Amino acid sequence: MVHGDQGKMVQEVAAELLNGGLPDRYVLSEEKRPNTTVAQPSCKLAATIPIVDVSRLAESPEEAAKLGSALQSWGPFVATGHGMSKEFMDEILDATREFFHSPLEQKQKCSNFQNEGYGVDRIDSDEQVLDWCDRLWLQLQPEDERRLQFWPQPLSECLICIGKQLLHEHTLESGRVTMEVLKAMAKLVGQKEDFFIEMVGERFKSYTRFTYYPPCPRSDLVNGLKPHTDNSVVLLLLMDKDVTGLQVLKDGSWIDVPVLGHDLLVGGDEGMEIVSNAVFKAPWHRVVTNAEKDRMSLAVFYQPEPERIIGPPGKLVHEERPPFFKRCLVQTLADGYWDAFAVGNRTVDFLNVRINDEAAVAKN
Template sequence: MVHQDQGKLVQVVAADVGLVAPPSRYVLSKENRPTTVAQQAKLVIPIVDVSRLAMPDDVEEAAKLRSALQSWGLFVVTGHGMSKEFLDEILEATRKFFHLPLEEKQKCSNVIDGVKFQNEGYGIDRIDSDEQILDWCDRLWLQLQPEDERRLQFWPQNLRHLLHEYTLESGRVTMDVLKAMAKLLNQEEGFFINMVGERFKSYSRFTYYPPCPRPDLVNGLKPHTDNSVITLLLMDKDVSGLQVLKDGHWVDVPVLGNDLLVVVGEGMEIVSNAIFKAPWHRVVTSANKERLSLAMFYQPEPERIIGPPGVLVHEKRPAMFKKCLVQTLADGYWDAFAAGDRTVDFLNVRINAEADAELEGRAVVANN
């Protein structure tokens, strides 16, 4: 049986005209509530032109990528080749879906017959207990690739064509980034692409954050790291909310317009032997504005064994993770997410935290 609150949509809760504060299920303890970041004005999210990364003589852009990956674990992507009109159309179709009547959206529900929860579909994230603090958002989670594994019954009609096209375009950008990351490690450009395999998995998460009367009390989306290899994020063009943990402080990611954001996932942290690290990030809400986002997650073939490759393991940098089945990481993600933990720590995959700590701040990419 699913939890009794599993079908309670945040958009419905937020629509209560008499709501002056979020229900207790969403309210964080005092020490975990969002705070203003005094240092955010001094910090600038790195920007990388992905169209220049394939140029063999463009050492400047490669250096920007190297710096972004080592210092932030994420970066803004320009030069991705997708038009403003196309991205606007995707965001507008997303907004239209979340503004549909509830009975229409429930046709894509992630709760089956009121008794079974599944990750795919429309609703809220999984609830495991009465004590779990819930996030102030609804989402639509869909598997995109391999294409023959799509479950189109969960795909809203108005998003199907756009999402198929966006899957192809975002996949192209992701592969370009993976090639550039491999070259930073002095490896062939197919190094990471070969690790994910031809039948790699990709998923989309459309997230809707309704206005919250007390945004200081809730998480839009709790602090987490992604269990992907790479995440590609298309964000609301008018409302900010994403924050990244940088040097112990939460820093706002600004509105990006037509640019995208690449976020390193735990899968990449494992296969790069922690040279590239998955950053903690979260979403805060607004008192009077709704916010949308579309995240694309890329994961290796589930039957593959994932672990630090031998060429990146040596005496000065021992293996930081155990080898494990990709499917094991995927299965453990939602448990870790609900607990506010990293999947690699929740599943005890990390084996060399002490060595990693010693190398922190001086781990260098090959040929740096």
């Protein structure tokens, strides 16, 4: 059953606000509110997140070591040398902005009360505190499974559109970067370079999420996007070039991710944590809002074939490193993600996929 607030877009709520008052549905309890408003980026902040030149991973042991350190200690890293042109990245960000700034009736042609399409994230109850964002969620791969009825169409011939050609090109470019990262990750755990690629399968799924965060006059009271981890294998994120908002949890503190210009933020998620037997970590992250400016981002997620059963592979399980997760059907993980996300839990914990073995953890 679809909740009655499922069709209420945050962008419209923000446009109707008077005197800074917020609807109760978005206001966090005091202990869950962001501690501070996100500051604008600085050089010191930019140096915090590890930086990896993707173009050098195959040939440089030093660059590969930086990747390994980032994935094990942080989860995400800033990807330079990814090969996407600045012009192309600007085009897709401009198209994203144009879509969310287009008339509501035009955007509603892509609406869907399920996960895919234009809308807000799933609402399960009247008590659920809602995030301050709208999104467009589309499946990119396999190509023959694309649901084009939810893909935006141009408003006129003179306007940019997040349409088939632009999204197809982005799919190819993101896939190329992802494969290079997966090859390097396999070598880091002492395996052949197609080790993780074979686990994903030829008909792996990829999704893209365009997210729009309207300005919020009380950014100290809301989540742009609640703290969560993702259940994919690899995530590629193209962020707004002007406004910060993303934060990563590191050693118990929320760390601001600065604007990255034309660099990407890349990381492994829960799926990779499972198939690497917890060598690589899925980072907790959240988004806070800006009181004056809107913000956008574009994320691409990669998941193994849904009928596959994944778990820590035998080559990564031994006496010194026992399995940290049970074997699980990929589709079960995908289905459980939204339930876990709604309550602010990790999918592997929500579904009891993690092996709670204190002796195993101690050995790690």
